[in-house]
Amino acid sequence: MLRVKAGDVDRMGLLFERYNRQLFGFLYHMLGRADTSEDLVQNVFYRMLKYRHTFTGDGEFRAWMYHLARNVLADYIKKNRHAAHHTDVDNLAEHLSGGSSADAALEQAQEVALLHQALGRLSPENREVLVLSRFQEMKYAEIARVLDTTEGAVKVRVHRAMNELKATYLRIEN
Amino acid sequence: MNCERTQEQLVDYLSSQLTDTEQAALTAHLATCAECREELQTTQRLWQIMGAVPTPEPSPSLRPEFYAMLATFKKEVKNAPDYSLKGLWQRWLSLQIPLPVLRLAYSLCLIGVGLLGGYWLNNKGQEKAADQQQITALAAEVGEMRQVLLLSLIDNPSATERLRAVSYTKELDDPNSRVVNALLSTLNNDSNVNVRLATLEALTPLAQDDATVRLGLVHSLAKQRSPLVQSALADVMVQLQEHRSVQPLRRLLKQPNLDESVKSKIQESIQTLSTGRPAAPSTPSRHDQTISSPQPVRPGTIAV
Missing domain, CATH: 1.10.10.10 (Winged helix-like DNA-binding domain superfamily/Winged helix DNA-binding domain)
Structure with missing residues (x-):
């Protein structure tokens, strides 16, 4: 990140490759929506570029990244007050890693869906x-x-x- | 280890963030407490379900979108103004303002600085001006006091005091008419020849631009009896180029007991005045040096 700060903006690609999934995961679990989270990931990386001079290099890059992500998230929530945590129950089952039997998989899917819902509340x-x-x-x-x-x-x-x-x-x- | 503390540490335990001693204490408590074991089971179940919550992969479009954004940003950075000090300076250098414009701006700046400085100094000077005013007022007062002193001393019986009074005239910037009259009357009437000579000397510079003094000096010719004062007066007349004095000088020549040296002196003066040729005065300019003159002061002159 220090290289990016010094003007080597291309280095941002490296950081994107390393952190985009993690960042997406955080935003996804916070919001419960994949499409919005992708937009916000883009937004966070844009802010990293724009505010690269605020990265002092003292702390960890990851902490700084989450700082920016939290700000982006707070801005988004402020603008979309009514957008509550969303649960794509249908999608969840598809992503599950499959149990020993179909029943077990279904049961687990239900549990996960419930938990996701609870988390959203x-x-x-x-x-x-x-x-x-x-x-x-x-x-x-x-x-x-x-x-x-x-x-x-x-x-x-x-x-x-x-x-x-x-x-x-x-x-x-x- | 109590139950409350144990339940607080359950998540820490599950996320393996306990120290070895903490963990040992916790397991020891769990072995004895059924309630806490149950609690751990619930928490653990939730923790496991949470672990099973899948995190979807971001869509494949995220990557190209990011690189597109990066490319746009790079372009923006190139074109965007750099607001840092270094950037501003470089932009300033790259502006290439024509030299005459720069010079004009520079000179305008200098004029501005000058005006400000002047304004500042002027403001500062106002206090001094007030002091100056006070000093002028004091000087005027001193001058007035000198005039009063002169007027009071000039009637003093002691010739020395009267000489001192006459000497004050030099220190007066602008003697008033009372002082001039007193000096003229001293010139005509004083009993001491030295006082009269000193008075004449004091009056001569005043006669340059004061008509009353000139006329007084012309009239004084007829009143003088002392040869020293007569010849000094004749010199002054020549010095002032006073043509009105020719008549009184001629009359003076007709006086029977006129001193011979004075006679020739006056004739010389008349000639110079008539022809308009300035002649160097033949008598010494400082008349009081001739105090040992054989001519006695005539007591008769006092009565005139």
């Missing part, structure tokens, strides 16, 4: 820590850097988010 803050922790597989320390907070605060939030998810999931299940 969480507050964006709680959803965010779970997405970063579970889907992006970040450690608490890194999440803390992305959210500009302490590791302890992240721990507490993850715990609370998990409790909320549990409650929501069980409510939908029954």
Whole structure:
């Protein structure tokens, strides 16, 4: 990224190759919509180019990238207040890695759909820590850097988010 | 290890973010607490389902779209103005403003700086101007005091004091008519020849541009009895090129007891004045040096 900052804009291609799927995953789990997430991925990379001078090189590139992604996301949510978290249940089954039997696959698909739904009902803050922790597989320390907070605060939030998810999931299940 | 603490750490446990000691304590507690084991099972199930939530691949169009965006951006960067200091300077250099325009701008700047500086200095000078005014007022007051002093000293019985009074005339910028009259009367009436000579000397520069003084000096010719003052006056007349003095000088010549040297002096003066040729005064300019003159002061002149 420092090379990009220094004017070697072509290097951005390398960063795109390395991070676009991860970034797409984050946005997808936050929004639940693939098409919008792709637009936002594009948007995040555009901002990286435009605001490349704000990258100091002190912190990790990944934390900076998530900073920008969160801003893009916040802007999008502000503009589209009514666009709630979306669940493409039909699509989910297609992506599943298949169980030992058709029944097991169906059952798993239902569970995943439920969880996806429950996740969509969480507050964006709680959803965010779970997405970063579970889907992006970040450690608490890194999440803390992305959210500009302490590791302890992240721990507490993850715990609370998990409790909320549990409650929501069980409510939908029954 | 209690249940609350354990439940707080379940997610940390599942995401393997516990230290070895923390994990050992947790497993130890789980072995004894059925409730917590159940809790772990629920959480673990959810955690596993979350892990099974698929993340779809971005569509194949994302990559070409990105590179298209990158290409557009590169073009924009090339054309977009660089607002950094270095960029601005380089743009400034590349502007290629014609030299006369630059010179004009530079000179306008200089004029501006000059005007500002002048304005500043002028403002600063106003305080000084106030001081200057006070000084002028004080000087005027001192001048007035000198005139009053002169007027009071000029009637002093002591000749030395009267000499001092006459000497103040030189220090006065613009003697008023009272001072001029007092000096003229001293010139005509003072008993001391030195005082009269000094007065004449003091009056001569004033006569250059004061008609009253000139006329007073002309009239004074008839009143002088001392040969020293007479010849000094004759010199002054020549110096001033005062033609009105020819008549009084002729009358002076007719006086019976006129000093011989004075007589020739006056004749010389009349001649110079009539022909209009300036002649160098033959008497020394400083008359008071001739104080040892054999001519005594005539007491009769006082009464005139």
